[in-house]
Amino acid sequence: MGSERTIYLQMQPIEQALETVQQELRPATLLGHELVATEEAVGRVTAEAVYAQYSSPTFHGAAMDGIAVRAADTFAAREGAPVHLERNTGFVEVNTGNPLPDGMNAVIMVEHIDFVDSDTVAIEAPAFPWQHVRRIGEDIVATELLLPQNHTLTPYDTGALLSAGIWELAVWQQPVVEVIPTGDEVLDFRQRPEPRPGQVVESNSQVLAGLARQWGAEVRCQPPVADDESILLQAVQDALDGPAHVVVIGAGSSAGSKDFSRRVMEQCGRILVHGITAMPGKPSLLGVAANGKLLVGAPGYPVSAVVCYEQLLQPLLAQMQHKPVNRRPVIEVEINRKLPSKLGVDEFVRLAIGKVGDKWVGTPLARGAGMITTLTRAQGVARIPTESEGVEAGQTVRAELFVPAEEVERVLVAVGSHDNTLDLLANALQGLKHPIGLASSHVGSMGGLTALQNGSVHIAGAHLYDPESGDYNFPFLQRYLADIPVTAVNLAIRHQGLIVPRGNPKGIQGIQDLTRDDVRFINRQRGAGTRILLDDHLHRAGLSAREVNGYGHEEFTHMAVAVNVLSGAADCGMGIYAAAKALDLDFVPLARERYDLLIPTAYLEDEKIRSVLDLLGKPEFQQEIESLGGYDTHLTGQVMQPGMGLGEG
Numbered sequence: 001m002g003s004e005r006t007i008y009l010q011m012q013p014i015e016q017a018l019e020t021v022q023q024e025l026r027p028a029t030l031l032g033h034e035l036v037a038t039e040e041a042v043g044r045v046t047a048e049a050v051y052a053q054y055s056s057p058t059f060h061g062a063a064m065d066g067i068a069v070r071a072a073d074t075f076a077a078r079e080g081a082p083v084h085l086e087r088n089t090g091f092v093e094v095n096t097g098n099p100l101p102d103g104m105n106a107v108i109m110v111e112h113i114d115f116v117d118s119d120t121v122a123i124e125a126p127a128f129p130w131q132h133v134r135r136i137g138e139d140i141v142a143t144e145l146l147l148p149q150n151h152t153l154t155p156y157d158t159g160a161l162l163s164a165g166i167w168e169l170a171v172w173q174q175p176v177v178e179v180i181p182t183g184d185e186v187l188d189f190r191q192r193p194e195p196r197p198g199q200v201v202e203s204n205s206q207v208l209a210g211l212a213r214q215w216g217a218e219v220r221c222q223p224p225v226a227d228d229e230s231i232l233l234q235a236v237q238d239a240l241d242g243p244a245h246v247v248v249i250g251a252g253s254s255a256g257s258k259d260f261s262r263r264v265m266e267q268c269g270r271i272l273v274h275g276i277t278a279m280p281g282k283p284s285l286l287g288v289a290a291n292g293k294l295l296v297g298a299p300g301y302p303v304s305a306v307v308c309y310e311q312l313l314q315p316l317l318a319q320m321q322h323k324p325v326n327r328r329p330v331i332e333v334e335i336n337r338k339l340p341s342k343l344g345v346d347e348f349v350r351l352a353i354g355k356v357g358d359k360w361v362g363t364p365l366a367r368g369a370g371m372i373t374t375l376t377r378a379q380g381v382a383r384i385p386t387e388s389e390g391v392e393a394g395q396t397v398r399a400e401l402f403v404p405a406e407e408v409e410r411v412l413v414a415v416g417s418h419d420n421t422l423d424l425l426a427n428a429l430q431g432l433k434h435p436i437g438l439a440s441s442h443v444g445s446m447g448g449l450t451a452l453q454n455g456s457v458h459i460a461g462a463h464l465y466d467p468e469s470g471d472y473n474f475p476f477l478q479r480y481l482a483d484i485p486v487t488a489v490n491l492a493i494r495h496q497g498l499i500v501p502r503g504n505p506k507g508i509q510g511i512q513d514l515t516r517d518d519v520r521f522i523n524r525q526r527g528a529g530t531r532i533l534l535d536d537h538l539h540r541a542g543l544s545a546r547e548v549n550g551y552g553h554e555e556f557t558h559m560a561v562a563v564n565v566l567s568g569a570a571d572c573g574m575g576i577y578a579a580a581k582a583l584d585l586d587f588v589p590l591a592r593e594r595y596d597l598l599i600p601t602a603y604l605e606d607e608k609i610r611s612v613l614d615l616l617g618k619p620e621f622q623q624e625i626e627s628l629g630g631y632d633t634h635l636t637g638q639v640m641q642p643g644m645g646l647g648e649g
C-alpha cells in the first residue's frame with residue numbers, strides 16, 4: 001500500500017505556480033460573453049466597450065430654482081441700478097430640472113431677484129450666459145465611450161449606463177466553481193451531524209463558497225464524497241462534464257493512503273502544480289482537465305485550504321474574469337512576540353492587530369493549519385518570506401488587513417493569562433453603542449508583563465501570586481516593570497483547583513495526591529500564574545516537582561488542561577472552576593486568586609479602556625461573571641493597591 005502513496009513533487013513558490021497555470025489556462029475558450037440587464041450587472045466585468053446611446057441631459061435645463069432669462073438683457077444691471085424684466089417676454093419662472101424656454105440662456109436664483117409686482121422683477125447683478133444651466137450632454141454625450149472593456153461594474157456605473165440609455169450589456173460569463181469535499185470522516189453539515197471521534201463537520205466548501213462569491217464566481221457545493229478513488233473520479237468527471245469551469249477537490253491532497261486527489265486529477269487531465277513553498281497550504285494541487293477546465297486540489301486543513309483558495313484560486317478566477325485581484329490594505333505592524341519561521345517556505349501568520357499608542361501592534365496567533373479560529377480572531381495576516389528565519393519581538397512586518405484600518409483602531413489588544421471572563425468582556429464590548437473589539441492572546445501572566453514592557457498592549461491579564469508577601473501582581477510589577485506606570489484593575493477573584501474527571505474516579509482530594517503513582521498530572525506552561533500557584537502549593541506541602549507524574553507536560557490554557565482531563569490523557573490538572581464546569585468535569589478547590597487587568601496608566605483615559613472600566617463597574621456585568629461559577633466579584637472594576645491581597649482585610 002505504501003508504494004501507492006503519492007509523495008509530492010517539486011514544491012514551487014506561489015508566484016511561479018501561478019505563472020505556470022496562467023500560461024496554460026485559456027480563459028477566452030472557457031468563458032464567453034453574455035448579455036445581462038444593466039440593473040443586474042454590478043460586480044460583472046464588461047466584455048467590450050460600452051458607448052452612450054443617449055446624451056445626458058438631453059436638453060438645456062435649469063440647474064436652480066428661479067427665473068430663466070436672456071443673459072444679454074441683464075448685462076446693464078448694477079447694485080442700485082436694477083434692470084427690470086417682464087414675465088414671459090423678459091423672464092420665465094423655472095424650477096430645478098425644467099427645460100429652458102426657447103431663447104433663454106441663463107437662470108437667476110430666486111434668492112437674487114425682487115418682484116416689483118407680480119409680473120415684473122428687478123435684477124441688481126448681470127447674469128452670464130449659461131449661468132445655472134445644465135447644458136445638453138454636460139454629463140454624457142451620445143456615442144462617447146462610457147466604459148472600456150474589462151471594467152468591473154460598480155453601482156455608479158449602473159447610474160451612468162441607465163442615464164445613457166444602456167439597458168443591457170455584454171459581460172464576461174461568470175466562472176462556475178464546483179466544490180467536491182472528500183473524506184470518509186467528513187460529515188455533511190446539512191445533516192446537522194454530531195461528530196464522533198475521528199469525524200469532522202465539513203466546512204471548507206462553505207468557506208470557499210463565501211470567498212469565491214466575493215470574487216465574482218458562482219459556486220456549487222456537493223456533499224462530501226467517500227474516500228474511494230473510483231467514486232471520486234466519477235464525481236470529478238461529472239462536474240467536468242457539467243457547467244463548472246473550475247472543479248475543486250477538497251482534501252486528500254497530500255501523501256496519505258487515502259489521498260486520491262492527485263491520481264484522480266491525473267486521470268482527468270494534467271497536473272501542473274503539486275506543492276507550493278507555503279505554510280499552511282503546502283500540498284495544494286493545480287491542473288488542467290482535458291477539456292481545458294481548471295482543476296484544484298485544496299488541502300484538507302481549513303487554513304491550508306484558505307491559503308490555497310486565496311493565493312492560487314483567487315488570482316486564477318480573476319484572470320478568467322479579466323479583472324485584477326482585489327488586494328487588501330497593507331500596514332506595517334510591530335510584532336510583539338518572537339516569531340520563528342521556517343526557511344524555504346512563505347509562512348502565513350495570522351495576527352491579532354490593534355493600535356497601541358501610535359503604533360500598530362500584531363500578536364501572532366497559533367500556527368496550526370487546522371485552526372479556523374486563527375482566521376476568525378485575526379485582524380490580518382503577514383506573509384513571512386521564504387528567506388526569513390523569523391521575526392524578533394519589536395520588529396515590523398507588513399500585514400494585510402481583513403478589516404478597514406478604522407475598525408482595527410477600535411480593537412483593544414490584550415496579552416497575558418487566559419480567563420473565561422475575558423470572553424464575557426469581549427462580547428459585552430461588542431454590544432456597546434461604539435463597539436470595541438477585544439483581541440486577546442493567551443501567553444500566561446508573565447508573557448503579559450513582557451508585552452507591557454515592550455509597550456505593545458493595552459491590557460495584560462495577570463494573576464501572579466507572590467508567596468512571600470501574599471500579594472498579587474504588584475511584587476512582579478515592581479520587579480519587572482518598575483519604570484512603567486501600570487494600574488491594576490481587578491477583573492475578578494477566581495477559584496483555582498484540581499480539575500478531575502466527572503465523579504472523581506481516583507478520589508483526588510488535594511495537592512498530596514499529585515505524587516501518587518496512579519495519578520497523571522497535566523501542567524501549565526512556565527510563566528503561567530497557575531503554574532506559580534501550583535509550585536507554591538507543592539512547596540507548602542513539602543513536595544517537590546519531581547514527585548509529580550506529568551509535571552513536565554504543559555498546556556497553555558485552562559481549557560486545554562480541562563480537555564486533557566476530559567479525554568483521559570491526564571487524571572487531573574490545575575485550573576479554574578469555570579474550565580471544569582464548561583466541560584462538565586469535577587473540581588477540587590485549592591485556592592482563590594486575584595485576576596487583574598494590568599493597564600499602562602498612560603492609557604487609562606483611552607476611550608476603549610474607559611469603556612472596559614465602565615463595564616466592569618456595572619452590577620449586571622458582575623452578575624454575568626458570577627453566573628459562570630467559581631468567581632467572586634467584590635473587587636471587580638476596582639483599582640488595586642499593593643498589599644490588598646484578596647481584599648478581605
Ligand SMILES: Nc1nc2c(c(=O)[nH]1)N[C@H]1C(S)=C(S)[C@@H](COP(=O)(O)OP(=O)(O)OC[C@H]3O[C@@H](n4cnc5c(N)ncnc54)[C@H](O)[C@@H]3O)O[C@H]1N2
Pocket residue numbers: 181182183185186200201202203204205250251252253254255256259280281282283298299300301302304369370
Ligand atoms: N506524511 C505527511 N503527511 C502530511 C503532510 C506531509 O507533507 N507528509 N502534509 C501535511 C499538510 S502540510 C497538510 S496541509 C495536510 C493536508 O492533507 P490533505 O489535503 O490530504 O487532507 P486530509 O488529510 O484529508 O485532511 C486534513 C484535515 O482536514 C480535515 N478536513 C478535510 N476536509 C475537510 C472539510 N471539507 N472541512 C473541514 N475539515 C476538513 C480532515 O478531517 C483532516 O483533519 O496533510 C498533512 N499530512
Ligand code: MOO
Pocket residue numbers: 278279280281282283299301304369
Ligand atoms: O502546509 Mo499544511 O498546508 O499546513 O498545514
